[in-house]
Amino acid sequence: ANAAKARAAWAAGRDAGADMVALPEMFLTGYQTQDLVMKPAFVRDAMAAMAALAAECADGPALGIGGPLAEAGALFNAWWILEGGQVRHVLRKHHLPNSDVFDECRLFTPGPMPAPYALSAGGPRFGSPVCEDAWHPDVAAVLRDGGAELLLVPNGSPYRRDKLALRLEVARARVAETGLPLIYLNAVGGQDDQLFDGASFALDAQGRIVAQMAPFEEGLMHLDLRAGASGGWEIVPGTCAPQPEAIEQDYHAMVLGLRDYLGKSGFGKVLLGLSGGVDSALVAAVAADALGPEAVRCVLLPSAYTSPTSRADAEGVAARLGCRLDEVGIEGPRAAVTEALAPLLAGRAPGITEENIQSRLRGLLLMALSNSFGEMLLTTGNKSEMAVGYATIYGDMSGGYNPLKDLYKTRVFAACRWRNAHHRPWMMGPAAEVIPPRVIDKPPSAELRENQRDEDSLPPYEVLDAILERLIEGDQSVAEIVAAGFDRATVKRVEGLLYGAEWKRYQSAPGPRLTTRAFWLDRRYPMVNRWRDDS
Ligand SMILES: Nc1ncnc2c1ncn2[C@@H]1O[C@H](COP(=O)(O)OP(=O)(O)OC[C@H]2O[C@@H]([n+]3cccc(C(=O)O)c3)[C@H](O)[C@@H]2O)[C@@H](O)[C@H]1O
Ligand SMILES: Nc1ncnc2c1ncn2[C@@H]1O[C@H](COP(=O)(O)OP(=O)(O)OP(=O)(O)O)[C@@H](O)[C@H]1O
Numbered sequence: 001a002n003a004a005k006a007r008a009a010w011a012a013g014r015d016a017g018a019d020m021v022a023l024p025e026m027f028l029t030g031y032q033t034q035d036l037v038m039k040p041a042f043v044r045d046a047m048a049a050m051a052a053l054a055a056e057c058a059d060g061p062a063l064g065i066g067g068p069l070a071e072a073g074a075l076f077n078a079w080w081i082l083e084g085g086q087v088r089h090v091l092r093k094h095h096l097p098n099s100d101v102f103d104e105c106r107l108f109t110p111g112p113m114p115a116p117y118a119l120s121a122g123g124p125r126f127g128s129p130v131c132e133d134a135w136h137p138d139v140a141a142v143l144r145d146g147g148a149e150l151l152l153v154p155n156g157s158p159y160r161r162d163k164l165a166l167r168l169e170v171a172r173a174r175v176a177e178t179g180l181p182l183i184y185l186n187a188v189g190g191q192d193d194q195l196f197d198g199a200s201f202a203l204d205a206q207g208r209i210v211a212q213m214a215p216f217e218e219g220l221m222h223l224d225l226r227a228g229a230s231g232g233w234e235i236v237p238g239t240c241a242p243q244p245e246a247i248e249q250d251y252h253a254m255v256l257g258l259r260d261y262l263g264k265s266g267f268g269k270v271l272l273g274l275s276g277g278v279d280s281a282l283v284a285a286v287a288a289d290a291l292g293p294e295a296v297r298c299v300l301l302p303s304a305y306t307s308p309t310s311r312a313d314a315e316g317v318a319a320r321l322g323c324r325l326d327e328v329g330i331e332g333p334r335a336a337v338t339e340a341l342a343p344l345l346a347g348r349a350p351g352i353t354e355e356n357i358q359s360r361l362r363g364l365l366l367m368a369l370s371n372s373f374g375e376m377l378l379t380t381g382n383k384s385e386m387a388v389g390y391a392t393i394y395g396d397m398s399g400g401y402n403p404l405k406d407l408y409k410t411r412v413f414a415a416c417r418w419r420n421a422h423h424r425p426w427m428m429g430p431a432a433e434v435i436p437p438r439v440i441d442k443p444p445s446a447e448l449r450e451n452q453r454d455e456d457s458l459p460p461y462e463v464l465d466a467i468l469e470r471l472i473e474g475d476q477s478v479a480e481i482v483a484a485g486f487d488r489a490t491v492k493r494v495e496g497l498l499y500g501a502e503w504k505r506y507q508s509a510p511g512p513r514l515t516t517r518a519f520w521l522d523r524r525y526p527m528v529n530r531w532r533d534d535s
């Protein structure tokens with residue numbers, strides 16, 4: 001499919017009279033391929049597909065495209081330039097990223113310093129640092145010293161909030177050091193937990209943006225290059241798509257993440273338990289925007305503790321989104337489970353066991369529907385809940401994908417408000433206030449016992465999220481958080497809950513990475529860990 005997409009892009013470039021069509025890092029195999037790229041048969045197939053692509057794209061523009069290269073017992077993250085039916089140049093990535101979500105030292109051999117190259121059609125001598133190569137000054141400097149006249153950087157740069165500002169800073173530093181214009185070409189799409197947000201741009205030799213593509217949307221941009229008045233080459237200014245604020249980017253990341261995870265796994269439909277609360281309402285909105293309301297089944301699973309307000313709110317969300325709403329009561333199965341366990345639990349006061357049974361019955365019933373209708377179950381725990389383990393394992397944690405996994409609860413409210421006030425062409429759901437304001441404004445409750453409120457068990461979300469963000473994203477010590485004005489006992493409690501729930505997160509569904517410390521590759525903690533910070 002990726003080779004077909006490359007051929008289509010190449011054909012569009014040929015029809016437009018381009019000299020070169022450039023595609024991002026590891027375009028042919030997808031990025032990141034993790035250990036799959038260490039399987040010799042996989043690389044053999046990828047290189048065969050690359051050779052076929054070279055032959056098919058013989059008569060027209062050069063094609064620059066990323067893909068693995070196995071050579072003399074070594075494996076490289078390479079960028080290939082195919083031209084005239086042949087592999088004309090291969091650039092082997094020199095700097096292998098090995099922090100946060102990257103493990104390229106585990107996978108690849110670092111390539112030698114690359115050299116500039118030219119196309120047979122003429123034009124500038126290009127220098128192409130491959131992604132991380134452009135995050136260090138040396139590769140661009142060597143390319144400039146070797147005669148490069150323009151930097152064309154293919155990237156597989158994953159999204160996290162405000163990443164674009166960092167990319168611009170890095171790219172501008174390379175422009176300032178070399179005096180060369182730079183084209184920053186990024187991948188688009190979801191791969192497992194990671195989102196590649198595109199937003200490719202071109203900088204002139206002064207570091208000003210002269211063209212930019214929209215984030216999270218695949219597309220082709222035609223750039224013309226011309227000889228500069230004072231020598232060298234320049235990029236003819238093109239269109240600059242607006243780059244939205246962080247909350248919109250996060251929402252778009254959740255939508256594209258779900259759409260691609262589903263589509264690339266072979267699913268077209270989802271279902272979820274819709275409680276009338278804010279988390280499942282936001283998941284329903286994201287799902288409707290990703291797949292269309294007709295592909296989203298919402299299910300209300302009321303118990304004796306479900307309030308009339310919750311029922312009305314769930315109905316309101318489904319109706320406003322245009323999604324189907326089914327109802328399956330859990331009181332019958334709950335009575336059956338209580339009766340089955342009665343001999344063993346006789347004399348014990350009801351508590352967390354009974355609360356979790358309700359959550360698990362919902363998981364069981366929802367998975368039965370998933371099995372029957374081929375709809376993937378979405379789970380709805382936000383980052384605050386995932387951080388402290390406030391969710392029932394094998395209960396509401398059942399599900400294949402969790403759109404909110406990296407979104408703190410306070411941001412869940414903000415995302416709902418943003419979606420209610422905005423509609424974009426990439427949303428497949430209706431242009432409307434899709435979440436009734438009461439769903440956002442009422443106090444959060446798991447409704448697993450009479451008059452239950454999240455705040456009975458957890459600090460208020462403003463406090464909890466602030467502490468979590470300091471502990472997780474900020475890597476702060478307990479002493480630093482207390483010095484910032486937080487109550488020590490509360491910080492210690494949150495710290496304990498955070499470390500104590502590592503095993504639960506290990507068993508949790510994947511979800512889109514939005515922050516610098518998403519629970520998966522960014523933050524790998526031991527499950528068995530008795531260390532606590534006594535500062
Ligand atoms: N280290 C470890 N490694 C592997 N397994 C471990 C373990 N520690 C406990 N366990 C197992 O896990 C069990 C405890 O976990 P679990 O059964 O989940 O139960 P638990 O974490 O005790 O309770 C779930 C909490 O989430 C709340 N909740 C539930 C549902 C929805 C919401 C919401 O608002 O969204 C909140 C609920 O009110 C309760 O406070 C133990 O009985 C044991 O079997
Ligand atoms: N009555 C219900 N009907 C359908 N699904 C439910 C019901 N109660 C809980 N769920 C499912 O379990 C998830 C966790 O629910 P719960 O209400 O316990 O916590 P929450 O984190 O406050 O979520 P929400 O804000 O969606 O209510 C919900 O998001 C929903 O998917």
Ligand SMILES: NC(=O)CC[C@H](N)C(=O)O
Nearest residue numbers: 097131132135156157158
């Ligand atoms: N694929 C890469 O080499 C990515 C490197 C770089 N740190 C980024 O996140 O954009």
